[in-house]
Amino acid sequence: MAAVAPPRLRRGTIRRDRLVRLLIQSGHVPLVLVRAPAGYGKTTLLCQWSQRDGRRFVWAGPEIASADSALEAATRAFDASQGPSVLVLDGFEVGGGLDAVRALIRAVPAGSQVALAARSEPAMPLGSLRAQGHVIEVGPADLAMTRAEAGAMLSMAGVDLAPPDLATLLRRTEGWPAALYLAALSLRGSEDPHRAVAGFAGDDRLVADYLRDEVLTPLPDSTASFLLRTSVLERLSGPICDAILDSAGSGALLRDLERAGIPLVPLDPVDSEYRHHALLGEMLRAELRRHEPARSAELHRRAGAWHEHEGDVVPALEHAIEAGDVRGAGRCLWAIAGARVANGHVGEVSAWLDRFREEELASEATLALTAATVHLADGDRDHAEHWGRTAEGLLAGEAEPEPSAQAAVIAIRALVARDGLTAMTQDAARAYELAPENSAWRPLCLLLRGVGLHLLGDRDAARPSLEEGARRGGILAPIAQVLCLAQLALVAIDEDDWQQAALLSSRARSRVEGSALAAYPMSALVYAVSALVRAHRERVDVAQMDRRRAETLLAGVVDGPPWYELESRAALARASLRLGDVTGTRTLLAQTARLLPTVADAAPAAAWIDDCRADASAFAAASLVGPSALTTAEMRVLHMLPTHLSFREIGARLQVSSNTIKTHAHAIYRKLDVRTRSEAVVRAGRIGLVDA
Numbered sequence: 001m002a003a004v005a006p007p008r009l010r011r012g013t014i015r016r017d018r019l020v021r022l023l024i025q026s027g028h029v030p031l032v033l034v035r036a037p038a039g040y041g042k043t044t045l046l047c048q049w050s051q052r053d054g055r056r057f058v059w060a061g062p063e064i065a066s067a068d069s070a071l072e073a074a075t076r077a078f079d080a081s082q083g084p085s086v087l088v089l090d091g092f093e094v095g096g097g098l099d100a101v102r103a104l105i106r107a108v109p110a111g112s113q114v115a116l117a118a119r120s121e122p123a124m125p126l127g128s129l130r131a132q133g134h135v136i137e138v139g140p141a142d143l144a145m146t147r148a149e150a151g152a153m154l155s156m157a158g159v160d161l162a163p164p165d166l167a168t169l170l171r172r173t174e175g176w177p178a179a180l181y182l183a184a185l186s187l188r189g190s191e192d193p194h195r196a197v198a199g200f201a202g203d204d205r206l207v208a209d210y211l212r213d214e215v216l217t218p219l220p221d222s223t224a225s226f227l228l229r230t231s232v233l234e235r236l237s238g239p240i241c242d243a244i245l246d247s248a249g250s251g252a253l254l255r256d257l258e259r260a261g262i263p264l265v266p267l268d269p270v271d272s273e274y275r276h277h278a279l280l281g282e283m284l285r286a287e288l289r290r291h292e293p294a295r296s297a298e299l300h301r302r303a304g305a306w307h308e309h310e311g312d313v314v315p316a317l318e319h320a321i322e323a324g325d326v327r328g329a330g331r332c333l334w335a336i337a338g339a340r341v342a343n344g345h346v347g348e349v350s351a352w353l354d355r356f357r358e359e360e361l362a363s364e365a366t367l368a369l370t371a372a373t374v375h376l377a378d379g380d381r382d383h384a385e386h387w388g389r390t391a392e393g394l395l396a397g398e399a400e401p402e403p404s405a406q407a408a409v410i411a412i413r414a415l416v417a418r419d420g421l422t423a424m425t426q427d428a429a430r431a432y433e434l435a436p437e438n439s440a441w442r443p444l445c446l447l448l449r450g451v452g453l454h455l456l457g458d459r460d461a462a463r464p465s466l467e468e469g470a471r472r473g474g475i476l477a478p479i480a481q482v483l484c485l486a487q488l489a490l491v492a493i494d495e496d497d498w499q500q501a502a503l504l505s506s507r508a509r510s511r512v513e514g515s516a517l518a519a520y521p522m523s524a525l526v527y528a529v530s531a532l533v534r535a536h537r538e539r540v541d542v543a544q545m546d547r548r549r550a551e552t553l554l555a556g557v558v559d560g561p562p563w564y565e566l567e568s569r570a571a572l573a574r575a576s577l578r579l580g581d582v583t584g585t586r587t588l589l590a591q592t593a594r595l596l597p598t599v600a601d602a603a604p605a606a607a608w609i610d611d612c613r614a615d616a617s618a619f620a621a622a623s624l625v626g627p628s629a630l631t632t633a634e635m636r637v638l639h640m641l642p643t644h645l646s647f648r649e650i651g652a653r654l655q656v657s658s659n660t661i662k663t664h665a666h667a668i669y670r671k672l673d674v675r676t677r678s679e680a681v682v683r684a685g686r687i688g689l690v691d692a
Contacts, residue, residue, distance in 0.1 A: 006050055060087060084112045086114075208287075342443075413427050425449050425452035531543050531572065579632075589613055642681045
């Protein structure tokens with residue numbers, strides 16, 4: 001064996017202390033395998049280990065190419081007179097049978113080791129070696145740089161990044177040391193490092209040249225073509241690679257490529273799925289688009305068809321968009337849009353829609369309906385109606401329109417309710433019949449039918465529809481579920497069943513809170529009803545919170561369905577009056593009254609407005625002194641005045657002193673123009689601030 005000098009470390013090389021410590025602590029294991037693709041710092045690690053370990057390191061020459069030759073080298077290297085040693089076989093693809101490897105292991109004296117660094121997995125019985133504890137392995141995940149190591153490397157190269165930008169670059173490179181160094185060269189001298197990091201990818205010239213030289217060029221043309229054409233896939237498996245390439249044997253090839261040192265990342269423990277390293281995938285896709293743009297689109301089309309056949313709609317959608325297949329993309333997006341929006345993920349659907357031009361949205365009924373669905377969730381009636389009518393026109397030209405699309409068109413018409421409440425209930429019933437059994441549109445149809453019947457004054461008929469909508473919506477469409485529950489609470493309030501209203505309202509609010517639905521403008525009704533119920537039950541603080549939340553969400557309704565805005569504002573007006581805000585009540589009543597002609601046949605809503613207006617007038621006539629209403633603290637005290645609690649006991653309940661309670665009570669007497677506690681209770685009962 002011809003010993004060679006160890007490689008010299010470059011000046012400024014980053015110390016890999018955590019890995020060196022691991023190797024030093026593993027001195028009892030006879031075989032060390034450091035395996036990773038090019039550029040992961042395998043040789044650097046071995047050199048730093050040799051500098052920190054007290055043993056003698058022997059670096060072997062290039063003639064070591066099998067377990068037999070390694071055995072011969074070990075016999076010569078491990079000289080007992082010189083103490084424990086480490087034989088380093090750097091860059092050699094050592095292979096051999098189990099007997100030869102066992103002989104090599106036996107030849108390693110106690111305290112000595114054989115260290116092998118390689119790009120590919122050596123043809124050795126690693127399974128047996130692992131089971132016997134005879135090998136320690138260091139792979140790409142171990143060799144990937146940490147944030148501290150990456151920051152130090154960049155700093156030495158003259159690039160200092162803000163922590164968020166460093167984290168972004170580390171994520172893009174996946175800690176690949178060579179890629180980080182090339183990134184430093186690319187970023188050095190940039191006037192805007194943040195922008196440069198945001199734009200850094202595998203198609204960067206320096207990175208692309210490196211990957212081309214180190215990964216693609218050494219491969220056979222057929223293998224390089226396989227990597228190039230499978231780069232359109234996020235996840236690589238044998239079946240999908242075979243499908244898009246119209247070939248066979250892709251699964252075995254993927255496994256062989258990963259073990260040969262190609263930057264492929266296994267995604268499961270059984271070697272059935274992989275992905276390209278992020279930078280490699282970006283470089284390959286850029287090469288494919290540059291040299292074979294038509295093939296790139298065709299590969300995406302095939303991948304989309306495969307995923308759609310397998311029921312993987314989201315990747316099918318992504319591939320259809322990349323392929324420029326507007327019809328296929330619309331079909332996939334429509335398949336998931338209803339459920340996504342109904343569960344509070346309207347932003348996700350909006351992001352997909354943003355990838356289409358407006359003329360593309362107007363060319364496919366499914367895309368137009370998806371746009372309408374998004375605008376419904378945003379409370380934008382005019383745009384929802386526009387896209388609904390666009391879809392209706394497109395469906396009219398189809399020989400066999402999809403039933404779910406037809407149902408959606410009719411449901412949108414019902415929700416907009418341009419033709420009155422009777423037509424709304426009829427449209428909702430028809431859309432319900434057309435919608436598939438497990439469609440998210442069915443709970444919405446039940447909501448619309450229940451709302452229409454309630455506003456027409458038929459509470460008995462409305463209740464079963466709303467109850468079924470709440471049941472179905474729990475799984476299929478949570479936004480419909482919470483609105484059904486809020487509507488049922490309004491039904492209970494009309495029947496003066498405040499206990500049932502509280503239970504229903506609490507269920508609706510609990511489902512909304514902590515979920516994506518909390519940001520939906522169309523959740524305003526849930527909070528408005530909750531504010532009304534809580535104000536009636538004398539829970540002033542939380543009622544005020546619900547009222548503010550409802551007002552904020554309602555402000556986001558661009559031009560909502562009149563029935564929805566009417567109900568929400570009427571509930572807020574009633575809650576505001578209960579909370580003593582006469583000015584706010586009158587403002588809301590004026591807004592609600594302006595909406596009433598657009599829902600002319602809504603008799604209960606007219607009664608809500610009339611009753612609330614009468615109560616507000618009585619409140620004003622009750623000689624409240626000055627323009628200000630009762631404060632929140634005074635309202636809390638007022639709601640406890642009808643009880644038999646003393647001021648001291650009320651103070652204990654509210655966790656304030658009895659003197660504070662007395663101060664609030666006297667302010668209440670003054671504002672209600674009364675002199676005693678009993679007179680205050682009577683006056684407050686007459687004007688609806690407390691139960692008479």
